[in-house]
Amino acid sequence: MHHLLVLPILIPLIAAGAALLAWRQRRMQRWLGLAGAAGLLVVAVLLLISVVNDGILALQIGDWPAPFGITLAADLFSAVMVTVTGLMGAVVMVYSLVSMDPARESFGYYPLLLILLMGVSGAFLTGDLFNLYVWFEVLLIASFVLLVLGGERAQLAGAIKYFTLNLIASALFLSAVGILYSVAGTLNLADLAVQLPRLGQSGLITVLAMLFLVAFGIKAAIFPLFFWLPDSYHTPPLPVTTIFAALLTKVGVYALIRTFTLLFTQDIAYTHTLLLVLAGLTMVTGVLGAVAQMEMRRLLSFHIISQIGYLLLGLGLYTPLALAATLVFMVHVIITKSALFLVSGIVHRLQGTYHLKQLGGLYQSHLGVALLFLLPALSLAGLPPLSGFWAKFALVRAGLEAGQYAITAVGLGVSILTLFSMTKIWTEAFWKPRTVQEPIHVLQGRERLLYFLPALTLVGLTVLLGMLAEPIFTLATAAAQQLIDPSAYIQTVLGGAL
Amino acid sequence: MEILLAVVIGGLYAAGFYMVMRRSMVKVIIGLVLLGHAANLLIFTVGGLNRGAPALVPAEGAAPVATDPVPQALILTAIVIGFGIQAFALVLFKRVYQAVGSVDLDKIRTPDT
Numbered sequence: 001m002h003h004l005l006v007l008p009i010l011i012p013l014i015a016a017g018a019a020l021l022a023w024r025q026r027r028m029q030r031w032l033g034l035a036g037a038a039g040l041l042v043v044a045v046l047l048l049i050s051v052v053n054d055g056i057l058a059l060q061i062g063d064w065p066a067p068f069g070i071t072l073a074a075d076l077f078s079a080v081m082v083t084v085t086g087l088m089g090a091v092v093m094v095y096s097l098v099s100m101d102p103a104r105e106s107f108g109y110y111p112l113l114l115i116l117l118m119g120v121s122g123a124f125l126t127g128d129l130f131n132l133y134v135w136f137e138v139l140l141i142a143s144f145v146l147l148v149l150g151g152e153r154a155q156l157a158g159a160i161k162y163f164t165l166n167l168i169a170s171a172l173f174l175s176a177v178g179i180l181y182s183v184a185g186t187l188n189l190a191d192l193a194v195q196l197p198r199l200g201q202s203g204l205i206t207v208l209a210m211l212f213l214v215a216f217g218i219k220a221a222i223f224p225l226f227f228w229l230p231d232s233y234h235t236p237p238l239p240v241t242t243i244f245a246a247l248l249t250k251v252g253v254y255a256l257i258r259t260f261t262l263l264f265t266q267d268i269a270y271t272h273t274l275l276l277v278l279a280g281l282t283m284v285t286g287v288l289g290a291v292a293q294m295e296m297r298r299l300l301s302f303h304i305i306s307q308i309g310y311l312l313l314g315l316g317l318y319t320p321l322a323l324a325a326t327l328v329f330m331v332h333v334i335i336t337k338s339a340l341f342l343v344s345g346i347v348h349r350l351q352g353t354y355h356l357k358q359l360g361g362l363y364q365s366h367l368g369v370a371l372l373f374l375l376p377a378l379s380l381a382g383l384p385p386l387s388g389f390w391a392k393f394a395l396v397r398a399g400l401e402a403g404q405y406a407i408t409a410v411g412l413g414v415s416i417l418t419l420f421s422m423t424k425i426w427t428e429a430f431w432k433p434r435t436v437q438e439p440i441h442v443l444q445g446r447e448r449l450l451y452f453l454p455a456l457t458l459v460g461l462t463v464l465l466g467m468l469a470e471p472i473f474t475l476a477t478a479a480a481q482q483l484i485d486p487s488a489y490i491q492t493v494l495g496g497a498l
Numbered sequence: 499m500e501i502l503l504a505v506v507i508g509g510l511y512a513a514g515f516y517m518v519m520r521r522s523m524v525k526v527i528i529g530l531v532l533l534g535h536a537a538n539l540l541i542f543t544v545g546g547l548n549r550g551a552p553a554l555v556p557a558e559g560a561a562p563v564a565t566d567p568v569p570q571a572l573i574l575t576a577i578v579i580g581f582g583i584q585a586f587a588l589v590l591f592k593r594v595y596q597a598v599g600s601v602d603l604d605k606i607r608t609p610d611t
Contacts, residue, residue: 130572137579144586148593156594157606163590164526167583168518171533174576178541181569 002057004047005072008082008121011039012089016114026105030097033110037093040117041086044079051079052475056482056492058127066494067191071127073493076479077327081124081254084334087461088246089117091454095342096239098450099349104149104237112149113243116142120247124254127493129177129187132255136173136219140166143248146240147232158232165228169218176211183208190493193262193486202266209264209271213256220252222312223281226305230289233304234297234354238345241297245304246338250330253311257326260315261483268318275316280407283309283414290421296344296354296429299421300337303380306414307333313411314395317402323480325394328472332379332387332465339376339458343369346451347429350441356425361434370430372455377426379462381419387465394473503543510536523591523601530587534580538573545569 015036022028051057051074061070074082093113100109119139126132148159181187183204184195196205214225221229229249233241264271286306293299310333314326346369347362348354363370379386382393392415399408443451465472482488510532517529548565598606 130575134575134579137583141582141586144590148590151593151597153597156590156597159590160523160594160603160606163587164518164530167530167587168533171514171530171537174534174537175540178537178544178569178572181541181572182544182546187568 002050002059004043004050005057005059005074005125006061007043008040008047008086008125009118011043012036012114012118012121015039016111016118019111019114020108023108026102029105029110033093033114034090034097036114037086037089037117040121041083041090044083044086044121047074048079048083051076056489058493058495067186067188070131071188071190071493072125073127073190073489074125075482075489076475077254077257077483078124080327080331080475080479081250082121084331085117085120085124085247088243088334088338089113091338091342091457092239092243092246094450095242095345095454098447099239099345100237101150107149109146109149112142112146115139116146116243116247120251123251127189129180129189129192133170133173133177136251136255137170139248139251140170143244147236147244149236149240152235155235158235161228162232165218165225169215172211172218173215176208176215179211180208188493189258189262190486190490193490194494196263197266205264206267206270209260209267212259212264213271213274216252216255216259217278218252219249220256220308220312221249221305222278222308223285223305226282226286226308229305230298230301233301234295238297238341238348241301242338242341242345245301245341246334249304249308250334253308253315253330256312257315257323257483261318261323262486262489272316272318275312276404276407279309279312279316280410281309282306282312283410287414287417287421291417291424293421294356296347296356296359296425297341299356299425300340300344303418303421304337306418307337307380309414310392310395310411313407314398316407317398317404318484319398319402320477320480320484321394321401322398323483324473324476325391325398327476327479328387328465329391329395332391332462335458335465336376336379336386336388336462339455339462340373340380342455342458343373343376346372346443346455349443349451352441356428359429359434360432361430363430365434368452372452372459373430374426375459376462377422378419379466381422382415383419385466387462387469390466390469390473499547499549500543503539503547507536507539507543510539521603523594523603526603527584527587527591531580531584534576534584538576538580541569541573541576 015032019029019032056075058071058073060066116139119135119142122135123132126135144163147162148155184192186192186195218225233244283306286302286309290299290302293302310329311326314322350366351359353359379388382388396408396411514529514532514536517525517532545566595601
């Protein structure tokens, strides 16, 4: 019995419940939020260590044998994702302490954030497709409320698109789950991986794969289903935007990777080629959208889409190296993109706007902030020796080895455009002399610490990931092996039931 | 019975998608509800329909024609989730109506700031 698997779900749940009970005490809620996120991070790290040492873990809830009961399972990929979830939860929680306004805090911001973290952890750990649907709904409901908390007009307008699109995706997901159950008679992921190849109806299974692709694709914001994202993500306060950007689309990508490595591998020539095409279009449209923007948060939101394209590219190539590169890229992009959002929040606090035209002069007045922005920006564009370089290098190499020259060229071209849009922020916000001479807010003492500590942690991590490229790739290669050859996963989950 | 349900489900999906694509917020909500019902009925139907058969197999003796209980458990969960979401949808759309003063989705533009 590996009870460690339950804790990443239980700890945020208990903390959220306690925070709800302390509804009127804002200070208490803050401490509970911090404790819940820190607890999640600690447990996630323990889980990762345990998976690295002992191999894949599985837990049958209620002791029902595998295909009948609810299964929690963690391979290396899941464990890494849960660890990143804990990290982002803790970082954003600290950042929220200082940047979230009291009105939103009083209306349940901390419990909601904890429930969002619980939903994300649950989605990463579940070994059952219907449970994946349930966890999706848990995190969606929390994200809906977080998105509209405060009720500003822009928030509400963005929320309508986000809400409607995600509900349509959920309905499609549920329909696909139902049809899959009628075809295979099971919803346990490991059992499905055993049953689907035996069925031999590859036409029907490809149709199911396409249904899942659309359902997860809406959540992951791939081309052409992404337009809800840049309309909604920049509207809530910055900590909410950051946690959304870090985790929500990645859950969709996680689900895509899980299903398209474990279940839908019968017709790789069709499905994974389609993934490659979608990857190219996602990268290009995302980055072109970003180049056109003049508002920092919108620009960064479009970049989320373009980075999703890279993740899909690795999945579409479907080689061990490509999958390992995808995992490294996923961790890298979660950390650097969040760092960029957090720094743009600091810029907003200092100068009172996100609009590039009105910003300027920060390089002179705040050298530290400028450097904090520059490092993750260069990392995102893929300059050595930062984490983005190694992730992109491995992806490009995997693409060349697989003989997919066109898509690799697209990926490289998009990198240049990424660099271009990052230099645009750099020149507008940091380099050019300041035009408007209004009083600048000065960060001091505790406020200064709480604003800078999360951003510094993430920037430090992106540098560290670049330095430690070799051990990280060793881990990612092991994780990719587990994805390419799921026999160990199946064996662990089903045990003797085969 | 299956054929009748298949037609009903197809009709629900078609109506749901049609309503979701309308400009009125109220119709979008109705569309989302219809889509949820369509998905639930789909799971119910593809799970196999056996009238008058027990949901569980007795412990001893040969198994009679049994109805698979799993789809119904799935639908039950999905209905509960659907209720929660629909309640939230109504509140959200009412707040949007109060803030914007219109049910026309084309009038609700995200300010491009």
